[in-house]
Amino acid sequence: MNQKEFDDIVPRLLNDYSNISIEEYREVVEFIQARYNGYDPIISSLSSREILQSFDYFARSYAELVQGNKIWGSSSKHYILSNLYKASYGLTSENRRNIFAERGLSIYQDNVGFGRRTGFVKFLFFVEQEVPYLLIVKEYGYNSITNKIEEVVDTIETDYLKDLGFSVIENEVKIWYMEDGEFYQQVQLKPGLVDPEWRDLEVKEKLWFENAWLTQQFELKRDKKDTFFFEKGRQFDAYNTIKAILMGARSEILIVDNYIDSSLFLVLGEVAESVAIKVLTSKLHGDTPVAIEKYKAQRGNFEWCQVKDFHDRYIFVDNECYLLGASIKDFANRATTLSAINDKQVIKIIKDYAIDKLKEALTKKVLD
Known part of the structure; x- marks a missing residue:
């Protein structure tokens, strides 16, 4: 089960539970287990109380089905699936997007290749005053961000942003980038991440951009x-x-x-x-x-x-x-x-x- 399939089925756990099959139940359970197996930036931001609450709902659902030896399709089905629904907190795209924004989270990644690895960038993604920002900086390589902007943005969206519940187009992500140490641009893409339009950043925007990077380097240096x-x-x-x-x-x-x-x-x-x-x-x-x-x-x-x-x-x-x-x-x-x-x-x-x-x-x- 992928993220989109999970997003589609979670509302049905409450609103269309009678038509949920045992196979779909197992797929949802496996998806939840996979999310909790390893590091996840959204789950890591949850409090101990919130995580324990989700575990409790998950255990109630599973115990009712397995340990209680209930027959699928009986009157307990609503109880089983409603608890599974509650256990999905922080896992749907909408949930993850809201948590990321409300808790002031950010992600940083370097060594992201593009142009058949002829260029590499690092990026910082965060939400400020309900506006998502993607700041990109050229690291090294002979290819330029400008020449491959569609590919760069598509790679970052596919490999990182979608996992956080964000779509560059649907969520109107502001994309600013810098290369060669002095070339600052904002780029806007149309649906399909095509037809880029550029504008130069103003002086205040450049300073703000640089401050964001200063903070990120500080975070890396102090290792949290x-x-x-x-x-x-x-x-x-x-x-x-x-x-x-x-x-x-x-x-x-x-x-x-x-x-x-x-x-x-x-x-x-x-x-x-x-x-x-x-x-x-x-x-x-x-x-x-x-x-x-x-x-x-x-x-x-x-x-x-x-x-x-x-x-x-x-x-x-x-x-x-x-x-x-x-x-x-x-x-x-x-x-x-x-x-x-x-x-x-x-x-x-x-x-x-x-x-x-x-x-x-x-x-x-x-x-x-």
């Missing part, structure tokens, strides 16, 4: 580390780590740090203007008030307030959250750590609390 320790005096390493985290933002940044100075805005000044930035602090050091006003006037899409409700420091970047052992301005002046918080519920609680405090402070400022 969740915790960083910086010895006393490693301020530059700490600065680069925090910068890479912030530059990886695609939609929003929220910083909670009681003690900030104007150096924070040197980093934030490089963040794409499409990213919403919010800062909660308590004390402003040096010329920070001037830096804030000038930054806000020039950039927009920026909110800040002074509150005294936090002890710890946090950086929220899209769906990620980091706990800092010291203020950003003093990071690694003494030995300290930076740790990712991976519990989604905890992230939501902290973030919601911070947003509420920001709204309260801004409302109070308006009333005053």
